[in-house]
Amino acid sequence: MAVLHKIKAYLYDNLLTKDKPSDFIARTASERSLNVKQICEEAAGRGGADVSAAAMEHATELFLKEMAYQLCDGFSVNTGYFTASVTIKGVFDSPTENFNPRKQNLIFRFAQGDRLRAEIKNIEVNILGVADTAAIILQVEDKKSGTINDLLTPGRNLKIIGQKIKIAGDNPTNGIVFVNIDTAVSTPVPSDDIVVNNPSEVLVIIPDMDVGTYRLEITTQYTSGSLLKEPRTAVFDKELTVIA
Numbered sequence: 640m641a642v643l644h645k646i647k648a649y650l651y652d653n654l655l656t657k658d659k660p661s662d663f664i665a666r667t668a669s670e671r672s673l674n675v676k677q678i679c680e681e682a683a684g685r686g687g688a689d690v691s692a693a694a695m696e697h698a699t700e701l702f703l704k705e706m707a708y709q710l711c712d713g714f715s716v717n718t719g720y721f722t723a724s725v726t727i728k729g730v731f732d733s734p735t736e737n738f739n740p741r742k743q744n745l746i747f748r749f750a751q752g753d754r755l756r757a758e759i760k761n762i763e764v765n766i767l768g769v770a771d772t773a774a775i776i777l778q779v780e781d782k783k784s785g786t787i788n789d790l791l792t793p794g795r796n797l798k799i800i801g802q803k804i805k806i807a808g809d810n811p812t813n814g815i816v817f818v819n820i821d822t823a824v825s826t827p828v829p830s831d832d833i834v835v836n837n838p839s840e841v842l843v844i845i846p847d848m849d850v851g852t853y854r855l856e857i858t859t860q861y862t863s864g865s866l867l868k869e870p871r872t873a874v875f876d877k878e879l880t881v882i883a
């Protein structure tokens with residue numbers, strides 16, 4: 640069968656299975672994140688669409704807006720390529736308890752559909768070897784919502800898993816910040832709100848931040864057995880969201 644797509648990936652120590660210290664996980668070496676406009680331009684450029692990129696983008700935005708509207712009314716969506724639904728996360732202590740957004744959360748969940756799953760057989764994966772990484776953030780968990788690599792709940796704990804992410808050194812730039820994607824405003828985590836500070840796991844109290852999308856950055860001089868002369872910054876490759 641002809642290979643239509645190729646994905647490159649590096650191997651990283653698997654920090655989530657402490658009973659197997661020698662196993663690895665693979666992370667794709669993604670070149671960049673594409674938005675709706677860029678995808679439509681790519682489709683029009685390679686002949687994957689019989690309309691202009693602008694027309695395709697307009698229709699896609701209309702579809703996504705209507706899909707979001709229907710999801711907010713409690714409908715599930717199955718596009719063939721992915722499924723989507725809204726779920727309620729949290730505990731209700733009695734049969735008469737009402738929904739309280741401070742205690743329970745609404746979360747949109749997406750999963751691969753049959754059409755996208757069928758494309759897996761057309762993908763070739765090339766493992767490029769073990770990544771030579773200085774510091775990397777592999778996963779974050781918002782302890783309040785229980786979501787992985789998704790939500791941020793100000794005032795609650797965020798568990799950060801990675802390699803060489805311990806905050807160490809006296810450089811004033813060392814620390815953990817959340818950068819608003821739209822405004823570029825950085826919100827630092829106060830040093831006394833870093834609850835756990837280990838090389839592969841850091842637990843922090845999420846600072847007070849406005850609703851929006853954020854990028855997580857960790858700057859440290861830590862390295863195995865010593866300190867670096869200059870700090871280095873690990874940037875998480877997934878965007879995190881503060882919701883109302």
